[in-house]
Amino acid sequence: MKKTRKLFWTVWGFLIVILLEGCSGKNKAESISAITEKSNYQFLEEDGVVWEDNRVDDLHAVVNLPVKVVMAKGELKGGKTNVFVGECGCTRFKNHIYEFYKDGWSGVNGITMDGKEFDLKVEVDSDHADAGNQIFELGPVSGKKGYAACYYKFNREGKVDEYWLYELNENFERIHRVQAQMNTDEILESVMGDANGNFHLTYRKTGGKYAYVIVSQEGKILFDANAEHSARLCAYGDGKVALCDEQIYDDKPKERRFYHYDLSQKIFAELAVSTDETIQKEMRKYVYTVSPLNDNTIAWCTRAGICVYDVQSKKIKNIYNWSSHGIIPSMVWDLAIVAEGDFEILYEDSEGLNYMLLKQTGEKEELKSITFAVSANNKDSYLSAAAYFHKHYPTYVINIKDDYDEVSLLTQLGGGDGPVLVDTELTGFESLAKLWQPLDGFMEETGLVKEMYPETLELGKIDGVTYGIVRNFSIETLLVPESGPSDWNYEVFLDALDKFDGSALTYRGIELPCDWREKYFDILKNSMDDTYFLNWETGDILFGSKEFERVLRLSEKARQCPPAEEGKALREGKALCEHYELLGLWDVLRLHRRIEKNGERAIGYPTRDGAKHLLIAQSPIAMRSTATEEEKKIGYTFLRFLLSEEAMMLPTNGSFSVRKDVLEYQLDCFEQTAESMKEDNTFDPAMVPELHREEDVEFFESLIQNAKIKKPFSGSMESILADEFGDYLAGAIDARMLDEHLKSRVWLFMEESK
Numbered sequence: 001m002k003k004t005r006k007l008f009w010t011v012w013g014f015l016i017v018i019l020l021e022g023c024s025g026k027n028k029a030e031s032i033s034a035i036t037e038k039s040n041y042q043f044l045e046e047d048g049v050v051w052e053d054n055r056v057d058d059l060h061a062v063v064n065l066p067v068k069v070v071m072a073k074g075e076l077k078g079g080k081t082n083v084f085v086g087e088c089g090c091t092r093f094k095n096h097i098y099e100f101y102k103d104g105w106s107g108v109n110g111i112t113m114d115g116k117e118f119d120l121k122v123e124v125d126s127d128h129a130d131a132g133n134q135i136f137e138l139g140p141v142s143g144k145k146g147y148a149a150c151y152y153k154f155n156r157e158g159k160v161d162e163y164w165l166y167e168l169n170e171n172f173e174r175i176h177r178v179q180a181q182m183n184t185d186e187i188l189e190s191v192m193g194d195a196n197g198n199f200h201l202t203y204r205k206t207g208g209k210y211a212y213v214i215v216s217q218e219g220k221i222l223f224d225a226n227a228e229h230s231a232r233l234c235a236y237g238d239g240k241v242a243l244c245d246e247q248i249y250d251d252k253p254k255e256r257r258f259y260h261y262d263l264s265q266k267i268f269a270e271l272a273v274s275t276d277e278t279i280q281k282e283m284r285k286y287v288y289t290v291s292p293l294n295d296n297t298i299a300w301c302t303r304a305g306i307c308v309y310d311v312q313s314k315k316i317k318n319i320y321n322w323s324s325h326g327i328i329p330s331m332v333w334d335l336a337i338v339a340e341g342d343f344e345i346l347y348e349d350s351e352g353l354n355y356m357l358l359k360q361t362g363e364k365e366e367l368k369s370i371t372f373a374v375s376a377n378n379k380d381s382y383l384s385a386a387a388y389f390h391k392h393y394p395t396y397v398i399n400i401k402d403d404y405d406e407v408s409l410l411t412q413l414g415g416g417d418g419p420v421l422v423d424t425e426l427t428g429f430e431s432l433a434k435l436w437q438p439l440d441g442f443m444e445e446t447g448l449v450k451e452m453y454p455e456t457l458e459l460g461k462i463d464g465v466t467y468g469i470v471r472n473f474s475i476e477t478l479l480v481p482e483s484g485p486s487d488w489n490y491e492v493f494l495d496a497l498d499k500f501d502g503s504a505l506t507y508r509g510i511e512l513p514c515d516w517r518e519k520y521f522d523i524l525k526n527s528m529d530d531t532y533f534l535n536w537e538t539g540d541i542l543f544g545s546k547e548f549e550r551v552l553r554l555s556e557k558a559r560q561c562p563p564a565e566e567g568k569a570l571r572e573g574k575a576l577c578e579h580y581e582l583l584g585l586w587d588v589l590r591l592h593r594r595i596e597k598n599g600e601r602a603i604g605y606p607t608r609d610g611a612k613h614l615l616i617a618q619s620p621i622a623m624r625s626t627a628t629e630e631e632k633k634i635g636y637t638f639l640r641f642l643l644s645e646e647a648m649m650l651p652t653n654g655s656f657s658v659r660k661d662v663l664e665y666q667l668d669c670f671e672q673t674a675e676s677m678k679e680d681n682t683f684d685p686a687m688v689p690e691l692h693r694e695e696d697v698e699f700f701e702s703l704i705q706n707a708k709i710k711k712p713f714s715g716s717m718e719s720i721l722a723d724e725f726g727d728y729l730a731g732a733i734d735a736r737m738l739d740e741h742l743k744s745r746v747w748l749f750m751e752e753s754k
Contacts, residue, residue: 044637055365058319063115063357070109072096085344086140089113090355093138106134111355141193143239145170148193159185165199178219195239202231237294256283273298288332301332323386369397370634373419376402416626425619436467437623456658460620468620472655475582477613481570482599490532493606504558506575520558528711544743589689613707
């Protein structure tokens with residue numbers, strides 16, 4: 001079972017990449033500036049110039065180039081590769097391995113700090129007994145130009161018998177060579193030199209521990225210790241080397257500690273910046289990479305950009321924001337500070353590895369910009385979109401900010417000030433229509449109305465007027481067996497459950513019996529404008545009635561929900577219905593094939609008007625109505641970009657796109673991928689659903705057409721329901737107290753809302 005599940009997710013992950021990154025035969029998108037007819041709305045024009053880094057942050061890039069992968073003809077796969085940055089720029093080191101050991105050679109290529117590319121061989125020097133053989137390890141030297149290298153001499157058993165350490169200049173010419181007096185035969189993980197000519201080495205010991213060793217120019221061991229968890233070398237502060245010890249948990253963030261061995265005092269101590277509480281808190285967040293700059297200062301890279309922290313000031317400073325410079329990294333592999341305070345970055349994006357040299361900006365440029373206030377939950381996807389937008393419009397910046405609190409933000413907006421664009425998860429949406437700019441004309445003139453599923457347009461409307469845009473959505477539904485109800489409202493659902501000798505529901509994905517009373521209550525809570533518990537129009541409240549007593553009695557049938565097992569619980573009569581969430585094309589195909597095979601039906605959630613599927617989306621993005629014409633011009637252009645096919649292809653986007661052409665594009669990719677797998681005899685219908693294109697599109701559209709928008713409750717109302725139901729499920733209050741609390745609190749809220 002575990003092996004099957006692993007294969008499933010491997011195939012799924014592969015297909016996700018294919019669907020999001022692209023397929024042959026069709027361009028990802030037309031240019032987003034394709035609207036040329038005269039418009040009542042003003043939009044920016046793409047500059048049409050070669051992009052170069054701006055000076056809006058403390059740092060700006062003077063070099064930003066891809067790091068090439070150099071392969072040799074006839075080379076076997078599996079040669080060791082190492083890429084790093086240092087005082088010589090960016091270096092990619094590769095051991096080229098051939099069928100015969102003597103044919104192997106070490107190649108280096110990279111980019112210097114002045115942007116020049118190089119590519120050459122590195123071999124053991126001519127006066128060594130093994131002249132002509134390849135160097136096995138290469139690393140930077142802290143604080144000066146040059147490299148540290150290692151050559152292994154193996155014995156007849158294939159174990160390392162001798163370690164030869166080299167100091168090389170920037171042209172890879174030997175400065176010094178020594179045989180290290182090592183007490184191990186392990187292959188090194190990394191090698192680095194310091195400004196005093198010592199060699200710093202790490203290797204993984206038998207049993208999993210990491211060793212950190214310092215070797216003198218004479219080959220003597222100056223220091224030998226175990227790292228607690230793992231070992232990574234960092235060049236820092238005046239040619240010194242620090243050890244980064246990282247602990248990685250299965251379900252918790254990383255912990256990083258930094259140490260330095262003082263050779264003069266023979267003390268191995270943790271850096272002051274490492275022991276700082278603020279830093280340890282930051283290190284438990286998602287961080288790409290981190291490096292100390294000196295004993296009291298540290299820099300790290302996040303999804304947003306580069307941050308620096310000083311122990312004395314106790315302040316975190318953002319010195320470079322990716323999105324403001326048109327950069328979208330999927331990972332940052334290395335970070336170093338070099339001569340004159342310049343930063344070097346080795347980052348990866350959709351095109352591959354890139355080397356970037358950042359210098360202090362000095363006098364900053366004033367670029368035209370607007371601020372987009374977003375929630376922390378949604379920040380990453382908007383950062384990527386802002387970066388791509390900046391590539392099209394180099395002289396404009398979208399400032400993505402997630403440090404607003406609700407009260408101050410609403411105060412600013414109410415006063416006619418604040419951010420131009422707002423992720424309404426921060427503020428609420430429907431009750432604040434007077435703050436938002438109507439967008440119906442914008443949607444019509446850009447042609448976006450015709451390009452989107454009409455049902456999804458409702459996600460951004462208030463009383464029939466479009467005040468917000470939504471880019472993606474998911475679908476939630478309830479499945480029933482072939483013999484189950486064909487339709488239901490709330491009463492029919494509860495009647496069916498009352499008569500049913502089994503569990504209320506099961507939940508796709510659960511593997512053990514679970515308490516899903518919370519989901520059962522959600523089914524009846526449903527949506528702000530359609531819930532069993534109360535009626536906003538009439539003011540009727542169900543709490544304190546026999547009907548609510550019945551709801552609580554039937555909730556016991558959700559206490560032990562059985563595993564779904566791909567519909568087995570439904571077919572065997574163990575569950576009345578199964579909750580099913582559809583997040584993308586894969587889910588649609590799997591569900592459709594399952595329904596065809598087993599006869600289940602996607603009936604939907606009970607509502608007052610019968611069964612409906614639910615369309616669920618992130619909170620809409622709205623534009624501040626009091627923005628200036630120039631701000632609206634930038635804002636309209638960004639919104640048009642967010643809803644373009646190009647922006648919808650960004651890897652960070654999840655769920656279904658509101659654009660119809662994105663589904664067609666994904667179907668094309670899926671079709672090509674499936675055909676390719678069939679040609680390679682790797683297609684497995686148990687893992688990869690068959691595609692029946694016309695029928696699958698019809699099925700998907702039927703789900704949308706028979707769906708309603710799930711509108712969230714207001715923040716205050718949601719808090720009341722979450723608090724009381726939460727206390728009840730946790731056992732803090734009984735059914736009578738839950739009934740009384742909800743009756744009084746909800747009644748009071750509805751009276752105050754009149």
